[in-house]
Amino acid sequence: MKILGSEITPYKTYLNRRKFIKGSLASAMLATITSSAFANHDSDLSIYTKNLNENDKLNSYEEITTYNNFYEFGTHKKHPHLNSGNFKPRPWTIKIDGLVKKPQTFDLEKILSNVTIEDRVYRLRCVEAWSMVIPWQGFQLSELIKMAEPLSSAKYVQFVTVFRPEEMPGQQKRTIIWPYREGLRMDEAMNPLTILATGLYGHEMPNQNGAPIRLVVPWKYGFKSIKSIVEIRFLDTQPETSWETLAPWEYGFYANVNPNVNHPRWSQGTERRIGEFKRRETLMFNGYEKEVAHLYKDLDLTKFY
Amino acid sequence: MFSTRNFNRSKPVLFILILFPSLLWAYQFVTGNLGVNPIEKLMDELGLMALRLIIITLMITTLSNIKPLKSIVVLRRMIGLFAFYYVCLHFSTYIVLDHFLDMQFIVQDIIKRPFITFGFISFLFLIPLASTSTNNMIKRLGFKLWKKIHYLIYPVAILASMHFYVLVRADKTEPVIYMGIIILLLLHRIFKRLTRPQLAQ
Numbered sequence: 001m002k003i004l005g006s007e008i009t010p011y012k013t014y015l016n017r018r019k020f021i022k023g024s025l026a027s028a029m030l031a032t033i034t035s036s037a038f039a040n041h042d043s044d045l046s047i048y049t050k051n052l053n054e055n056d057k058l059n060s061y062e063e064i065t066t067y068n069n070f071y072e073f074g075t076h077k078k079h080p081h082l083n084s085g086n087f088k089p090r091p092w093t094i095k096i097d098g099l100v101k102k103p104q105t106f107d108l109e110k111i112l113s114n115v116t117i118e119d120r121v122y123r124l125r126c127v128e129a130w131s132m133v134i135p136w137q138g139f140q141l142s143e144l145i146k147m148a149e150p151l152s153s154a155k156y157v158q159f160v161t162v163f164r165p166e167e168m169p170g171q172q173k174r175t176i177i178w179p180y181r182e183g184l185r186m187d188e189a190m191n192p193l194t195i196l197a198t199g200l201y202g203h204e205m206p207n208q209n210g211a212p213i214r215l216v217v218p219w220k221y222g223f224k225s226i227k228s229i230v231e232i233r234f235l236d237t238q239p240e241t242s243w244e245t246l247a248p249w250e251y252g253f254y255a256n257v258n259p260n261v262n263h264p265r266w267s268q269g270t271e272r273r274i275g276e277f278k279r280r281e282t283l284m285f286n287g288y289e290k291e292v293a294h295l296y297k298d299l300d301l302t303k304f305y
Numbered sequence: 306m307f308s309t310r311n312f313n314r315s316k317p318v319l320f321i322l323i324l325f326p327s328l329l330w331a332y333q334f335v336t337g338n339l340g341v342n343p344i345e346k347l348m349d350e351l352g353l354m355a356l357r358l359i360i361i362t363l364m365i366t367t368l369s370n371i372k373p374l375k376s377i378v379v380l381r382r383m384i385g386l387f388a389f390y391y392v393c394l395h396f397s398t399y400i401v402l403d404h405f406l407d408m409q410f411i412v413q414d415i416i417k418r419p420f421i422t423f424g425f426i427s428f429l430f431l432i433p434l435a436s437t438s439t440n441n442m443i444k445r446l447g448f449k450l451w452k453k454i455h456y457l458i459y460p461v462a463i464l465a466s467m468h469f470y471v472l473v474r475a476d477k478t479e480p481v482i483y484m485g486i487i488i489l490l491l492l493h494r495i496f497k498r499l500t501r502p503q504l505a506q
Binding site for chain 2: 279
């Protein structure tokens with residue numbers, strides 16, 4: 001079988017090159033032989049499936065990239081996929097400010113050369129009561145926080161999404177207050193489960209999923225996992241977050257997945273796993289109770305939802 | 306000038322046009338062509354169709370005030386019954402496909418979630434409307450009582466649009482447009498009533 005140059009080209013631009021160097025280069029090359037650009041990764045799932053829980057199945061690349069909540073590109077699930085073609089995720093910088101030793105702006109390339117990209121297969125539970133299982137590539141947020149050198153007075157981390165209404169048509173309308181903002185408590189941000197993801201299924205992060213770099217906090221509702229991050233601020237008070245500002249009676253700062261705390265629109269007791277017919281029970285902290293429950297042992301989760 | 310006959314003749318075509326989407330969605334659902342979250346998609350499409358048909362029935366009454374379109378009112382019953390048809394499909398998708406007849410869960414959902422409460426009451430109000438939509442029923446009830454029952458279409462429309470409004474998370478443009486149309490149509494009726502020449506008692 002002949003390998004066309006055009007089929008290999010996209011791989012040159014991979015941000016996740018370290019991952020490939022680290023063992024999957026061969027399978028990635030093999031994959032390019034197949035006609036579809038991503039059929040490749042779907043056909044060699046063993047890299048990801050070994051991290052799977054026995055009740056979980058990976059969602060397909062198509063499911064993960066055509067059904068998104070990313071209001072910067074429109075409010076319908078298919079809008080991010082349809083409207084994100086003009087978004088330019090390169091070059092990219094992240095501004096670090098607030099309570100840090102020295103405010104500075106990092107080139108994404110520079111950040112990536114200082115961290116280890118690894119595979120993380122996580123469940124993603126949306127507040128709208130649907131969920132997916134996604135094979136991310138990324139690095140622990142704690143690694144970047146170490147580079148940022150926050151002061152000991154920093155108790156919270158705030159994240160800000162890029163504001164480019166000319167590339168993100170959803171931002172031309174004031175559906176929410178732009179730019180999108182999210183936040184974590186410092187111990188949540190330092191938790192080993194919390195990652196900054198730069199890819200999925202071995203592809204660099206698709207625009208509709210938050211290119212080039214996004215947060216993934218698997219035990220919280222999806223809206224906490226802010227996309228296309230351009231700024232990270234260290235603060236001593238709890239930061240304002242977008243959904244909480246828009247509808248505080250519906251969305252809290254913590255937004256931990258919790259089947260026992262109901263939301264006025266959606267019961268959080270069950271969820272539909274994309275690709276499955278029957279609903280399944282929602283797990284406390286999205287099934288990551290062992291890893292994160294200790295963070296909240298002194299917190300009334302019905303009050304701090 | 307369109308005659309009653311003109312409108313009656315258009316009925317078979319309209320019937321097929323309005324029925325068609327439900328058949329298409331059912332087919333797409335069964336063949337797995339309704340996207341990544343088919344149950345949600347099916348429910349959304351059916352509900353939106355029902356709301357639009359409810360608004361169209363209100364519009365027909367208003368349009369029939371325009372002389373040349375007077376006879377359009379003969380289409381109202383069919384479209385109203387189709388609205389009920391789509392509401393039933395929407396509701397049964399929710400009960401059967403979305404929640405698998407888990408009645409305990411569904412009852413809680415209806416009580417606790419305002420948007421579902423609005424939708425459910427709207428559905429309940431539609432039942433007497435649909436079940437009295439025959440000539441025979443008009444005769445049996447008498448036109449006056451029948452008409453009173455059919456005023457229920459106003460709360461039905463308002464509740465249905467609120468059901469949609471509360472459901473939408475951020476960009477409320479579309480539900481607001483529907484609510485706006487409903488309010489305009491209601492205002493027109495009130496205006497007409499107030500300016501109606503008083504008949505001698």
